[in-house]
Amino acid sequence: MSLPHPLPIVPTTDEIVPAIQRIIAQRNGVRQKILDTITPSTATFDTVMRPLAEVENAVQGELGMIYMLQYGSPSFATQEAFNKARKLYVEAEASWTADGAFFKLLRAARDKPEIEMLDPESKHLLERELLEYKHAGHGVLDASELDAYSRENMAIKDLEMKFQQNIARENGGVWFTLEELDGLPVEELEKWRDGPEDGLQLENGESKKFVPFANGGTLAVLTYARRPETRKRMFLADNMKLAENKPLFEEIVKRRAAQAHRMKYPTHADFRIERRMVKTTEWLEGFLGQIRKTLCPRGKEEIEVLQRRRLNGLGENGETGEQKFQKFYPWDKRYYERLMEQEFDVDHAKISxxxxxxxxxxxxxxxxxxxxxxxxxxxxxxxxxxxxxxxxxxxxxxxxxxxxxxxxxxxxxxxxxxxxxxxxxxxxxxxxxxxxxxxxxxxxxxxxxxxxxxxxxxxxxxxxxxxxxxxxxxxxxxxxxxxxxxxxxxxxxxxxxxxxxxxxxxxxxxxxxxxxxxxxxxxxxxxxxxxxxxxxxxxxPGEPDPPKKIPEELVDRLVKHRYFNQGLYYLRILSISIFDMQIHSLRTEEQIANLDVQKLWYDILEETEGMDITECRDGFAFGTFTHLTAGYDVCYYAYLCCTAMAQDLFLTVFANDPYNKESWERYRRGILEQGGSQSDLLQMLEDCLGRAPNMNALVEGLARG
The missing domain is CATH 3.40.390.10 (Collagenase (Catalytic Domain))
Incomplete structure (x- = not known):
């Protein structure tokens, strides 16, 4: 079969580092030629920025495939080769943005009158490149400070990579007897290996199942295990994984704060927000505060519904106990959600x-x-x-x-x-x-x-x-x-x-x-x-074969209860967003020194989501997800912000006629094809909507649901 265009090549392990070295040399060569031939008086977009953009365009595909291997390669050797290559490339990027002479050429190009003749995307590119140099310290730090600042940024990136590697290589889990796993579907049990725990066989000869935290293990136990002690044990064990990421994370956050102060920003949040669509931390704090004010009461109501269902179950089993009747625990949330859904006749296992x-x-x-x-x-x-x-x-x-x-x-x-x-x-x-x-x-x-x-x-x-x-x-x-x-x-x-x-x-x-x-x-x-x-x-046995297509009644019930417990779902995103903002809003040396991410994380979860997490507070859940060390620092709120805009766009453009060809053509041309080429993204969205975006659309949508 002939291909319409050559597919990108996956490099072998031995090719990764040489490929990165070649890409770096190629980019260095272009940069050096510009420095050798262009002066501030002759600097224009065409003589400085365009050659940079063309070489960046040309090498991106090979670079993209190499970077993909950090996520997709099954080989430790390949991942280690990537780590070496990444370090070389990050060091090269740091050297490029540390180049004061190049910064002067870029700034000179921006100040030339002909800049006004450029297309909007080219103008945007030059401004973005100058922002990279600004964030590297140019115009703020002197020469001696620039070097120290650059070295510290490299050290932070190394810590972030270690944090990510720990997550990718985590392979823990919990051993349970089949009796303890009562309620788990057969298809879930079949995924997990049998064997005696620590080489010991049970007295009756029964083996155990090793339930991994990954590959859906934790979720399956929390969803289906009938025994509360099984759910609790799984949740708390999962909560304790990746303890090694706690000191890494605290060190990353503290160093980010110090770097922001070095750059004369009040906080790391103020530093990062310049790269976001929303440009001020004040706007963001107001947005999160408004969502919190609206969602917390809804979340409390949803917890109360789950608690009533839980207490009914405890009463049916003859359990009484003042403490149990006063608290709702996070390891019970998914289980009682499933039971409630079953009462709605929403059986997710059947639907799946x-x-x-x-x-x-x-x-x-x-x-x-x-x-x-x-x-x-x-x-x-x-x-x-x-x-x-x-x-x-x-x-x-x-x-x-x-x-x-x-x-x-x-x-x-x-x-x-x-x-x-x-x-x-x-x-x-x-x-x-x-x-x-x-x-x-x-x-x-x-x-x-x-x-x-x-x-x-x-x-x-x-x-x-x-x-x-x-x-x-x-x-x-x-x-x-x-x-x-x-x-x-x-x-x-x-x-x-x-x-x-x-x-x-x-x-x-x-x-x-x-x-x-x-x-x-x-x-x-x-x-x-x-x-x-x-x-x-x-x-x-004896049952008719299942239908090929999902029955109408299953779909009806699923759609009817679409918004069930969505308040709690968005409150979890809100909790992480608030945590993200608070850890990155350290203004003083004292705040940096006294930072306790563990306490802050669990305080915010309890205050926002309303479940009793007393027994979870010695855990490390903040070290188990990748976002805040992979470019989403001061950006977890994006899911809430984008949901508000998305809901507004859907209700305005598509809800009345979801398959309208003209609407989809307008969306394709006005949003998808534009990528990030527009400097004013809210204006791009406004052009598609025909009016200013409604940032309250998320909570308004939940209220309608």
């Missing part, structure tokens, strides 16, 4: 049977194809050269424009959890699109890199509804990446401030709750493989 991962993902492509005039052609695995995929479970699609038949780019699926892989769900760009000097366009390539739980012997990987939403969200990022048409890789796709970049994908989540979409995506897993059907029949 109709959403096998591979078929659901492919079905989603069909939705995007219809809405945005696209075509996705699967490339047979046997047609792929060995050097273009990094694991044998990866699938590749060529993407085409359904209107003119033109080639758009490549989309990869890497959807299943595996050892050493990134533990979350994300879209990873490996090749940005851009405009070449000759006017032709480089085609993009992007990956859906997820860690959905693996299949069992009796069935394929199945998605719960929240995972269906997650997959659609990440696929939305991928589509954004594919459809962007920017001049420069710096602004390609969702390469824009994250407090805007999440908005398009969050908006698309609304389609995951439309009845016709759910029906269209559904496909009972037993129709995928005859062996699955045979296994199902053994487990359900």
């Amino acid at each position: 049977e109709f959403f096998p991962l591979e078929q659901t993902a492919t079905g989603m492509l069909g939705i995007f194809a219809s809405l945005l005039h696209l075509r996705f052609d699967p490339i047979p695995t046997e047609s792929l050269p060995d050097n273009v995929i990094w694991h044998d479970t990866v699938r590749v699609f060529s993407v085409w424009d359904g209107k003119d038949g033109g080639f758009i780019g490549y989309l990869y699926f890497d959807l299943l959890w595996r050892e050493n892989k990134y533990r979350g769900n994300q879209s990873v760009n490996i090749q940005c699109g851009y405009l070449r000097p000759d006017g032709t366009r480089q085609h993009p390539a992007t990956i859906l890199m997820c860690s959905f739980p693996t299949p069992t012997p009796a069935s394929c990987a199945l998605l719960k509804q929240h995972q269906v939403v997650t997959l659609f969200h990440e696929m939305g990022h991928g589509i954004h990446d594919l459809l962007a048409k920017t001049r420069y890789v710096r602004f390609h796709g969702y390469h824009l401030p994250p407090d805007f970049g999440e908005m398009p994908s969050v908006m698309l989540e609304n389609w995951c709750w439309m009845k016709d979409v759910l029906k269209g995506l559904s496909c009972h897993y037993t129709t995928v493989n005859d062996d699955y059907l045979a296994a199902w029949r053994k487990q359900h």
Whole structure:
């Protein structure tokens, strides 16, 4: 099978460091030529910034593939090679932004009258480059201070990488007897290995199950285990993992604060907010305060509903105890949510049977194809050269424009959890699109890199509804990446401030709750493989085979209760957002010295979400998620901000006619194709809405639900 465009090559372990060295040399060569031939008097965008942009464009694809390997490679050796390469590249970037002579040329180019003749994206690029130099200390620090500041930034990046590695390599879990795991579905139990704990067999010869924290283990126990002591034990053990990240995290936060003060910013939050869509911490604090004021009462009401359900269960079992009747614990939340959903006749395990991962993902492509005039052609695995995929479970699609038949780019699926892989769900760009000097366009390539739980012997990987939403969200990022048409890789796709970049994908989540979409995506897993059907029949003797499509009544109940406990869901995001702001708002040396992230984390959770976490306070949950050490510092609020904008966009443009072709064309041209090329993103959204955005749309939507 011939390919319309060469696929990016995956470097071998031995090629990674030399490739980075070659890329650095290439960029250094361009920079040196500019320094040798251009003076402040002759500096213009074309003589200084454009050559930089062209080499950045040219090397990004190879660089993107190398950086992807930190998330996707199953090999420790490859990841270690990446770490060495990354260190070289980060050091090179630091040396570039430390170059005062180059800063003077860029500033001189900006001050020339001809800057007003540039297209808006080129102007934006120059301003962004100057911001990089400003944040590197130019115009603020003297020469001796610049060197120390740069070295400290490198040290912080090294700590961040160590933090991330600890998360990726975490492999803990808890041993339980089958009796302790009463209530867990068979398909969950089959995922976990049998064996005696610590080499000891139980007296009756029964083996135990090792339930990992990763690969859906903790969630499964908290959702299904009937015994409260089992749920508590799993939750507290999970809460204690990654203790080694506590000192790393505290050190990162303290050093960030000191660096911000060195740069004459009041706080690290004030420093970082310049890179965001919202430009002031005052605006952000007001936004979070308003959401807190509205959501906390709703969350309290939702906890009270769960507590009533819990107390009813305790009473039925003959348990009485004053303490138990006064407190609601976090390890009970998911279990009683499930019981409440069952009372609504919302059985997520049953529903998940109709959403096998591979078929659901492919079905989603069909939705995007219809809405945005696209075509996705699967490339047979046997047609792929060995050097273009990094694991044998990866699938590749060529993407085409359904209107003119033109080639758009490549989309990869890497959807299943595996050892050493990134533990979350994300879209990873490996090749940005851009405009070449000759006017032709480089085609993009992007990956859906997820860690959905693996299949069992009796069935394929199945998605719960929240995972269906997650997959659609990440696929939305991928589509954004594919459809962007920017001049420069710096602004390609969702390469824009994250407090805007999440908005398009969050908006698309609304389609995951439309009845016709759910029906269209559904496909009972037993129709995928005859062996699955045979296994199902053994487990359900005498019952008729399940329907191929999800029954109407299941969809109706699921959609009806869409907003069940959504207040608590958003309160968790709010808790992390407040924590993010507070740890990055240290103004004095005393505040830095006295920072206790552990206490602050659990104080905020208790105050915001209203559950009793007394027994959790010695844990390290703040060290288990990647965002605040991977570019989302002073940005976790983006999920709330983007949800508000997305809800507003959906209700204004799409709610009355979700499949209107003109609306989708306007959205494609006005939002997706623009990427991050516009300097005023709120104005871009306003142009699409026809009015100023309504930032209260999130809570207003919950109230309607």
